Amino acid sequence: MIEFQDASMGYGGGKLFSDVSLDLKPGSFHFLTGPSGAGKTTFLKLCYLELVPTDGRVAIFGQDSRKMSRDDVAVARRRIGVVHQDCRFLDHLPMSENILLPLTVAGRDTAPEMGNLEELLAWVGLSAQADALPPELSGGERQRAALARAVIMAPDVIVADEPTGNVDWDMSLRLLSLLVELNKMGKSVVVATHDMNLIRQAKAQTQTRVLRIRDRTVQQAEVDL
Amino acid sequence: MSLQTIIMGDPRADRVVPPTGFTANLTVFAAAAMAFLAVFAMALSFASGRLADRWESELAQSSTIRISAPADQMVAQTEAALRVLDQTPGVASARVLSEAEQQALLTPWFGPDLPVANLPIPQLIEVIEEGAGYDAEGLRLRLQGEVPGAVLDDHTRWRKPLVAAAERLRTLGVFSIALIAATTGVIITLAAGAALAANAQIIDALRLIGARDVYIARAFVRRFTLRTLIGAAAGTAFAMAAIAVLPPAGGEGGFLTGLGFRGVEWFWPLVVPPLAAFVSFWATRTAALRRLKQVT
Numbered sequence: 313m314i315e316f317q318d319a320s321m322g323y324g325g326g327k328l329f330s331d332v333s334l335d336l337k338p339g340s341f342h343f344l345t346g347p348s349g350a351g352k353t354t355f356l357k358l359c360y361l362e363l364v365p366t367d368g369r370v371a372i373f374g375q376d377s378r379k380m381s382r383d384d385v386a387v388a389r390r391r392i393g394v395v396h397q398d399c400r401f402l403d404h405l406p407m408s409e410n411i412l413l414p415l416t417v418a419g420r421d422t423a424p425e426m427g428n429l430e431e432l433l434a435w436v437g438l439s440a441q442a443d444a445l446p447p448e449l450s451g452g453e454r455q456r457a458a459l460a461r462a463v464i465m466a467p468d469v470i471v472a473d474e475p476t477g478n479v480d481w482d483m484s485l486r487l488l489s490l491l492v493e494l495n496k497m498g499k500s501v502v503v504a505t506h507d508m509n510l511i512r513q514a515k516a517q518t519q520t521r522v523l524r525i526r527d528r529t530v531q532q533a534e535v536d537l
Numbered sequence: 538m539s540l541q542t543i544i545m546g547d548p549r550a551d552r553v554v555p556p557t558g559f560t561a562n563l564t565v566f567a568a569a570a571m572a573f574l575a576v577f578a579m580a581l582s583f584a585s586g587r588l589a590d591r592w593e594s595e596l597a598q599s600s601t602i603r604i605s606a607p608a609d610q611m612v613a614q615t616e617a618a619l620r621v622l623d624q625t626p627g628v629a630s631a632r633v634l635s636e637a638e639q640q641a642l643l644t645p646w647f648g649p650d651l652p653v654a655n656l657p658i659p660q661l662i663e664v665i666e667e668g669a670g671y672d673a674e675g676l677r678l679r680l681q682g683e684v685p686g687a688v689l690d691d692h693t694r695w696r697k698p699l700v701a702a703a704e705r706l707r708t709l710g711v712f713s714i715a716l717i718a719a720t721t722g723v724i725i726t727l728a729a730g731a732a733l734a735a736n737a738q739i740i741d742a743l744r745l746i747g748a749r750d751v752y753i754a755r756a757f758v759r760r761f762t763l764r765t766l767i768g769a770a771a772g773t774a775f776a777m778a779a780i781a782v783l784p785p786a787g788g789e790g791g792f793l794t795g796l797g798f799r800g801v802e803w804f805w806p807l808v809v810p811p812l813a814a815f816v817s818f819w820a821t822r823t824a825a826l827r828r829l830k831q832v833t
Binding site: 383385386387390394404414 | 550552553555556738739741742743744745746747748749750752829830833
């Protein structure tokens with residue numbers, strides 16, 4: 313699904329990580345850990361095509377990311393739901409329209425999806441906030457709304473960058489349970505986090521792999537590390 | 538991105554870009570002002586063209602013989618000149634201007650009470666040409682030999698610079714229209730660039746959720762094209778109204794009173810709003826796609 317083959321990523325002459333080879337298979341659940349500045353966000357950007365590797369190859373759904381046209385990238389991103397740390401909503405649109413936005417930009421009719429939207433809002437616990445503007449929501453509500461937007465297109469992969477970074481522990485557990493639920497529905501999940509407690513909680517609920525960026529490479533790690 | 542898409546639009550796609558009232562008003566105003574200037578430049582160009590054509594046709598087919606002779610020889614020399622003209626191929630007719638006609642020609646300079654008969658004023662003969670006209674050099678030499686007081690003025694020295702000036706004025710009018718179109722493009726490009734920069738985060742977010750470049754560009758292109766069309770239509774209507782109420786060109790109407798449109802020329806300003814909209818479409822689309830290339 314997302315395959316790294318000797319992929320390296322460099323900035324300004326130095327390398328964040330090099331010679332990364334791994335395969336994020338369908339239905340897998342990966343955590344990505346590492347100290348701040350290690351390159352977790354960069355790794356995720358390679359996954360959702362915001363960056364291409366400086367060396368090596370990253371293949372998304374079988375396509376080499378370097379060889380994809382801008383339209384190919386747009387179409388591939390419709391199969392990847394991304395939850396950004398800063399959510400990236402359109403602040404002038406109500407939450408319901410923000411969540412439906414991936415359908416809108418894909419040219420799909422949103423009218424038949426209204427039932428799904430209501431279910432989705434109930435699933436993330438935001439039914440009462442459907443008409444609220446993004447700045448009116450709390451950090452946790454925004455993260456849950458971002459998750460709802462990420463899954464509205466029924467993507468194959470969910471990529472989340474520090475989704476619990478700005479929320480309390482209870483909200484972190486609630487977000488985690490939503491991600492685990494998605495994984496059990498067959499979606500691949502990649503979550504960048506430095507919260508080891510969150511990883512332990514996830515391991516108790518589903519089968520996960522932990523990837524750690526260290527010494528300029530990405531290693532499979534045990535949760536106790 | 539078809540014209541139909543631009544006109545019909547997609548209300549949901551339009552909503553992804555937040556409304557920008559101030560920029561919108563500036564764009565409409567700039568388009569209106571440019572259309573107003575373009576219509577005036579068009580009127581100037583048409584008026585210059587008409588003037589050039591009139592001078593060309595009126596002066597090209599006529600010439601004048603001026604006879605300056607002592608009073609006792611004036612009639613004889615005039616008759617001699619008429620005989621020469623009668624025998625000259627290419628001359629359709631020759632007519633001696635009456636005293637009243639000569640007085641009318643001098644009135645603008647000396648007033649209506651000028652006693653022409655008491656002044657040593659040359660006698661003028663109006664010569665009308667036919668076909669390819671006469672051999673001016675040959676006629677000049679023959680008059681020199683047979684009518685010593687006659688001077689042939691075939692208007693060439695007047696006509697050429699006047700026609701050239703009018704033609705140049707027409708060219709300047711056309712050039713002004715092109716310049717106005719280019720300036721409109723620049724203004725719209727700057728306004729679109731500002732709007733794109735102001736909405737950079739929205740563009741980033743849209744790309745990341747799978748929007749294609751053409752989808753994002755369309756939201757901006759449609760908005761700027763419609764604003765320009767509305768502004769240019771208003772500017773054109775205002776300019777046409779202003780030109781319509783200009784004083785009509787009378788018998789002595791000079792260039793200024795002839796400024797405007799005649800007959801089917803009135804349809805030409807209607808080209809300005811769609812032309813402005815096309816310039817806006819092209820400028821915004823280019824700016825948007827260039828900006829989008831900087832976004833991954």
